[in-house]
Amino acid sequence: MPTQSRFTKKAPAMTRREISVDYIARVEGEGALKVTISNGAVENVELKIFEPPRFFEAFLRGRDFREAPDITARICGICPVAYQMSAVQAMEQACGVEVPSPIRDLRRLLYCGEWIESHALHIYMLHAPDFLGYEGAIDMAKDMPGVVERGLQLKKAGNKIMSLLGGREIHPINVKVGGFYKTPTRKELEPLAESMKWARDAAVETVKWVSQFDFPAQERDYEFVSLQGDGEYPLGDGRIVSNRGLDISATEFEQHISEDQVPHSNALHARIKARDSYLVGPLARYNLNAHQLSPLARGVAKEAGLTDQCRNLAQSIIVRSIEVLYACDEALRIIDQYSPPSEPSISVEPRAAIGYACTEAPRGILYHRYEIDSEGTIQDAVIIPPTSQNQLSIEQDLRALIVEEIDLDDETLRSLCERTIRSYDPCISCATHFLKLDRVER
Amino acid sequence: MVVRTQTSNLRPLIIGIGNDMRGDDAVGYEVARRLMKMASANWDVCHAEDDALALMEVWQEREAVFIVDATQAAGSPGKIQRLDPTIGPLNSIMNDVSSHGLGLGYSLELARSLGKMPVQCFLFVIEGVDFSTGADISPEVEKAIPKVIEQITQEADKFVSG
Numbered sequence: 001m002p003t004q005s006r007f008t009k010k011a012p013a014m015t016r017r018e019i020s021v022d023y024i025a026r027v028e029g030e031g032a033l034k035v036t037i038s039n040g041a042v043e044n045v046e047l048k049i050f051e052p053p054r055f056f057e058a059f060l061r062g063r064d065f066r067e068a069p070d071i072t073a074r075i076c077g078i079c080p081v082a083y084q085m086s087a088v089q090a091m092e093q094a095c096g097v098e099v100p101s102p103i104r105d106l107r108r109l110l111y112c113g114e115w116i117e118s119h120a121l122h123i124y125m126l127h128a129p130d131f132l133g134y135e136g137a138i139d140m141a142k143d144m145p146g147v148v149e150r151g152l153q154l155k156k157a158g159n160k161i162m163s164l165l166g167g168r169e170i171h172p173i174n175v176k177v178g179g180f181y182k183t184p185t186r187k188e189l190e191p192l193a194e195s196m197k198w199a200r201d202a203a204v205e206t207v208k209w210v211s212q213f214d215f216p217a218q219e220r221d222y223e224f225v226s227l228q229g230d231g232e233y234p235l236g237d238g239r240i241v242s243n244r245g246l247d248i249s250a251t252e253f254e255q256h257i258s259e260d261q262v263p264h265s266n267a268l269h270a271r272i273k274a275r276d277s278y279l280v281g282p283l284a285r286y287n288l289n290a291h292q293l294s295p296l297a298r299g300v301a302k303e304a305g306l307t308d309q310c311r312n313l314a315q316s317i318i319v320r321s322i323e324v325l326y327a328c329d330e331a332l333r334i335i336d337q338y339s340p341p342s343e344p345s346i347s348v349e350p351r352a353a354i355g356y357a358c359t360e361a362p363r364g365i366l367y368h369r370y371e372i373d374s375e376g377t378i379q380d381a382v383i384i385p386p387t388s389q390n391q392l393s394i395e396q397d398l399r400a401l402i403v404e405e406i407d408l409d410d411e412t413l414r415s416l417c418e419r420t421i422r423s424y425d426p427c428i429s430c431a432t433h434f435l436k437l438d439r440v441e442r
Numbered sequence: 443m444v445v446r447t448q449t450s451n452l453r454p455l456i457i458g459i460g461n462d463m464r465g466d467d468a469v470g471y472e473v474a475r476r477l478m479k480m481a482s483a484n485w486d487v488c489h490a491e492d493d494a495l496a497l498m499e500v501w502q503e504r505e506a507v508f509i510v511d512a513t514q515a516a517g518s519p520g521k522i523q524r525l526d527p528t529i530g531p532l533n534s535i536m537n538d539v540s541s542h543g544l545g546l547g548y549s550l551e552l553a554r555s556l557g558k559m560p561v562q563c564f565l566f567v568i569e570g571v572d573f574s575t576g577a578d579i580s581p582e583v584e585k586a587i588p589k590v591i592e593q594i595t596q597e598a599d600k601f602v603s604g
Contacts, residue, residue, distance in 0.1 A: 055575045074463055121495070125544060125552075138548065141555035148556065152498070159496065 033417060035402060042406070045399045046262075047391055047421075060381040065091050065350055065372045069175050072368075072383065078121070081114035081166065082361030083383075084175045085236050086368040090250075091177045094355025094372055095348045102341035103179040104236070106165060109334045110172070111235045111359070112327040113161025116199065118362035119282075119320045119327075120158060122425045123206060124151025127317045130419045131213035147209065150202050154324065157199035161192055161331060179345030186338055193335045196328050203325035204300055210317045211304035219311040220397065223275060224284035225389075227360050233292045233326055234285060236359045241288055242278065250358040253367050259384065270389040277392035280364025281424065282319040286310060294333075297326040313397065313423045320425070350376030361386050363425050387426040394424055454506040454598045457497060458489040459546055465577030466519075466570025470510040472579060473587055477595070485598040494549040498558050506562040506601050508594050511546055512570040512583070519571035520582035522590050528563050564597065566590050 036044040056075050060068060068087040073080035085107060092099065099107075124147070125137040134140040141148040164184060166172020174181050227234035228241040241247050248256055259268035272278050290308035293301065301322045310319060352374040358367045364386030371380040397420050405413060458474025461467045474489035485508075490497055501507045513523075525532060527550045544552075546565075553559045568586045579587075 059576065121544070125495075136548075138551045138555050141552055145556050148552070152495070155495070156499065 033398070033421070035398065035417065037402065037406065040406065042399055042402045045395045045402065047395050047398070057381045057383055060370075060378050063378050065094070065370065065376040065378055066177050066348075068370065068378065068381075069177065070173065073172060073175075075383075075385075078118050079114055079361045079363070079366075080172055081110050081162065081175075082359055082366045083368075084172065085111060085359045086357045086366045086383075087370075088175060088177050089237070089357035089359065090355040090368040090370050091372070092348060092355070093250075093357060094353040094370060095177075095350055096353070097178065097346060097348050099179055099346060100341055102339055103183075103345070105334050105338065106180060106183060106341075107175075108235050109161060109331055109338075110165040110175070112331040112334070113158045113165065115235075115327040115362050116158030116203075116324050116331075117155050117162065118158070119324045120151055120155040120206075122362075123210065123317055123320055123324070124148060124154070127320075127422055127425070128210065128213075130422060131210075131215075131317070150205065154199055154202050154206065157195045157202075157328075160195050164188065164192060176345055178348040179341070179343070181344060183340055183344040185340060189335045189338055193332060196331045196335065200296075200325065200328035200332065203321065203328050204296075207300050207304050207318065207321040207325060210321050211306075213317070215312060215314045217312075218314065218401075220313065220400065222279040222284070222311060222393065223272065223277070224287045225272075225278045225280050225365065226285040226288045227358060227365060228288055229292065231292065233289050233294075233330070234360050235330075240358055240365065242272070243287060244275065246272065250356040250367065253356065253358060253384075254369070254382075257384075257389075259388075268384075268388055269392045270384060271392055277396055278389065279393050280386045280389050281316070282323050282362075282364075283310060283313065283316045284364065285360060286319045286322070293322070293326050294329040296329050297322050300325055313420070316423050316425075350374065363387060364389060387424075390424050390426065394421060394426065452505070454485045454508060454601050455501060455504045456485055456487045456508045456594055456598060457501070457510070458487070459491075459494060459497075459509065459511040460489070461491055463576060465572040465574050466568075466580050466583045467512050467573050468579055469512045469568045469570065469583050469587065473510045473591055473594075476587070476591060480595070482595070482599075485595075485601075494546040495544045495552070497546075497549055498553050498556075501560045501563070502553070502558045504560055506598070507560040507564070508598060509546065509563065509565045510590060510594065511565070511567055512573075513567045514569075514573075515571045516569055518569050519580060520586040521569040522586055522593070523567050523569075524593070525565040525567065526563065527565050528559060528561075532565065562601075564594075566594060 032048045034044070034046045035042070056072060060071060063071065068091055069084040072083035072087045075083050129136050129140050132140060137148060162172055165174060167174035223242050223244050225240065225242045225246060227238035229238035239247060239249060240253065246256060256273055257270055258273050259270050262269050287309055290298070290301070304318055306318060350372055352372065354369065354371045356369050358365050366386055367384040369382040370378055372378055398417055401416055401420055402413065405416060456474065456477055458470035458472070458477070460469055460471035462471045471489050474487050477487045488500060531551055532547050550559065568583055568590060570580070570583055572580050
């Protein structure tokens, strides 16, 4: 397995190098990376990210507040539950209601399904090939079909939860402001328990597998930002905290975090006003909440060699695997203790107000703010996805990497840039398989 | 998301892939939607949105699969191509990933690596021109829809009768 220190190819002498990542996907123009090296120094690192939420913010204005979860679920096929959860909770806060605990538990269970599905996809199909020297999961599957099958089955186990609770696997339709359209009986949840028991074992195997990978010894002093719940690993609620003293509610998000426009991207760069960039996602959650993992997940993390603090971004694949294990464990706990609510939803009457919510999407915190009028018509919407919150940090990591490895040839450097981007599991992670390299002599 | 209209492991399966909020990307979805209304006893229909990876579970039990999807703009909007992915990789034609899931090309190649490729698989791709979020299907692509429906149903019917 290659590590950065083993790369020995050197870049040819030149005055200016430009490394470009052109995004080629079914839908054009979604994201790109451009790195300019001039006279041996990193001149510029620009990550462009296509942000569908911006379109949806405009699309939501004038719509009924009850439509927000179904509309926002369409933003992303990988994390529709996150968008739904942030939307319904923001609307419920605006309307001054709080759902009873059985409904909260079911939402948490649904979220577990999304974490399992999304993390399994990233671990097995996108990230693991980087550590094993494969071009991608297709090549990896030829040599280790059993491992790839395990990843697919793990993903499927998460999909099963989403199918049962969400009504379908992608873009769930059973979630509504105030609860669900239909809630399952205990008997209907039983098959999920069987599936989750298998998935839990597979998750343990996953942690063992990925923890044996060869990781570059690179750490950075990130400001980690995640939710922090009361006695539980964060998923759907909690305060927004950091390792540098941030401790705020979702209502205060925009007071402490700004979004700045940058010339090279239509995405906004989020930063903590008092400081600078920050990191959201599995690594942030783990560093701030490892003590709240289930005993099984903590034990397996310890066996994998992780302490409660991990600042190596490449090791996020281990943390992601531990979160899959936790999600399986947590799903089983919820299913075991489940008692159906008396009604699938509570009544929610609109009022003129602003509602805020932040939940933990697989890739990190997802912030929603809605202003509605007394009729429940949406007047304004703000959606800040995790990838745009990480964008500045990704650029800083890339810059540090390039400075460190500036003598490598362009192809090797490009590959390392790809790997760094994929460690974040951004929504553009797939796109980084398509890199084009241009050399420009000044 | 996969929606089956009927369940049979013997009948050919027609899969329409697309996102109905992304302009011409919706063409496969629209083809599936219209075929569902036709309700033939000779074939089944389903549609998939973003994550084609989930399709492996569906198509691996079928002897014949017909897939409809959009391709990127290349100067001939509405152009229909019929491809046989069992012969070789399609990466040059179909992007193997999108930003929101693993795409059809990727899923087909993964299926090939795992020995889960359908025995007979025919891919009908329709060249799009506008993939903007919120856009409608363009007139050129709209014209291609009845043509591709006719072509696929004729082939699927023949598969059964033949």
